[in-house]
Amino acid sequence: MALRHFLSLLDLSPAELQTVIDRAIEMKAEHYARRDQQQFPGHVLGMIFDKASTRTRVSFEAGMAQLGGHAMFLAPTDTQLGRGEPVEDSARVISSMVDIVMIRTFGHDIIERFAAHSSVPVINALTDSFHPCQLLADIQTWQEHRGSIAGKVVTWVGDGNNMCQSYINAARQFDFELRVACPPGFEPDAELVAANASRVSVGNDPHAAAKGADLVVTDVWASMGQESEQDERAEQFTGFQVNRELMDLAAPDALYMHCLPAHRGEEISAELMDAPDTVIWQEAENRLHAQKALMEFLLLAHQSDA
Ligand code: CP
Numbered sequence: 180m181a182l183r184h185f186l187s188l189l190d191l192s193p194a195e196l197q198t199v200i201d202r203a204i205e206m207k208a209e210h211y212a213r214r215d216q217q218q219f220p221g222h223v224l225g226m227i228f229d230k231a232s233t234r235t236r237v238s239f240e241a242g243m244a245q246l247g248g249h250a251m252f253l254a255p256t257d258t259q260l261g262r263g264e265p266v267e268d269s270a271r272v273i274s275s276m277v278d279i280v281m282i283r284t285f286g287h288d289i290i291e292r293f294a295a296h297s298s299v300p301v302i303n304a305l306t307d308s309f310h311p312c313q314l315l316a317d318i319q320t321w322q323e324h325r326g327s328i329a330g331k332v333v334t335w336v337g338d339g340n341n342m343c344q345s346y347i348n349a350a351r352q353f354d355f356e357l358r359v360a361c362p363p364g365f366e367p368d369a370e371l372v373a374a375n376a377s378r379v380s381v382g383n384d385p386h387a388a389a390k391g392a393d394l395v396v397t398d399v400w401a402s403m404g405q406e407s408e409q410d411e412r413a414e415q416f417t418g419f420q421v422n423r424e425l426m427d428l429a430a431p432d433a434l435y436m437h438c439l440p441a442h443r444g445e446e447i448s449a450e451l452m453d454a455p456d457t458v459i460w461q462e463a464e465n466r467l468h469a470q471k472a473l474m475e476f477l478l479l480a481h482q483s484d485a
């Protein structure tokens with residue numbers, strides 16, 4: 180079988196995604212019991228970050244250590260990539276020395292070009308277009324609390340950004356209905372929406388979209404790289420806050436999620452962020468478990484390929 184990457188949720192089949200999430204739940208229990216299996220001694224994860232991160236860096240680095248391997252943090256300020264060495268050349272060289280690579284960058288084409296020239300699996304740790312690792316953690320969190328997400332109604336409130344677009348792919352792969360509510364002009368990619376029209380609808384009314392929803396999800400109004408638009412967006416996104424009033428329209432046992440970092444009082448109220456029963460902190464922690472399961476899946480697939 181060809182080398183496997185995880186550049187979007189579509190790179191794994193629905194059955195494979197479910198296997199990874201089930202395994203993440205199993206690995207979480209093993210970790211809590213201090214029975215991490217350290218199944219990849221001597222393996223190295225290269226971590227290329229062109230953008231800031233807390234959760235992604237900590238979860239991948241801790242996760243690789245718990246798998247018995249080592250993780251190497253590569254920032255553009257310290258590598259030749261940051262000085263203009265071509266992505267393709269960097270991919271050849273880096274992948275000749277490590278066992279698996281994760282990349283957080285801007286354009287999705289950068290990670291596609293890297294993967295095309297890599298001899299080891301490449302994981303998308305966020306691009307301007309997609310953030311599939313976060314979706315593994317979100318679906319794991321849903322499953323831990325509510326079981327299968329198939330057939331449920333998920334509402335996205337806010338920017339049609341990389342997280343929103345990953346939810347569109349998730350609706351397809353995990354078979355749920357997704358209602359997106361964005362301010363006019365901030366909708367997700369029209370082609371992606373059209374390709375998933377049987378499960379995804381897009382509008383501009385968060386109240387209508389939240390009605391009866393099982394899960395409500397939001398994210399920052401200005402993503403990394405859009406910092407200069409923050410103030411303007413704050414005005415344009417007025418009315419798109421996930422708060423108690425909005426959650427009162429959702430199903431009585433509805434959950435809400437946020438990938439973090441969050442801006443309390445903007446896209447989500449402080450009340451919801453600080454509610455004792457929020458699953459947001461478990462959602463963040465599950466990045467660790469989900470990515471360990473993902474790395475195990477990709478490393479084993481690569482080994483069996485060799
Ligand atoms: N959710 C997420 O990816 O967080 P970081 O930007 O801190 O990695």
Ligand code: NVA
Pocket residue numbers: 305310340341342398399401402403438439440
């Ligand atoms: N949409 C956000 C997600 C951060 C994890 C961003 O791209 O900055």
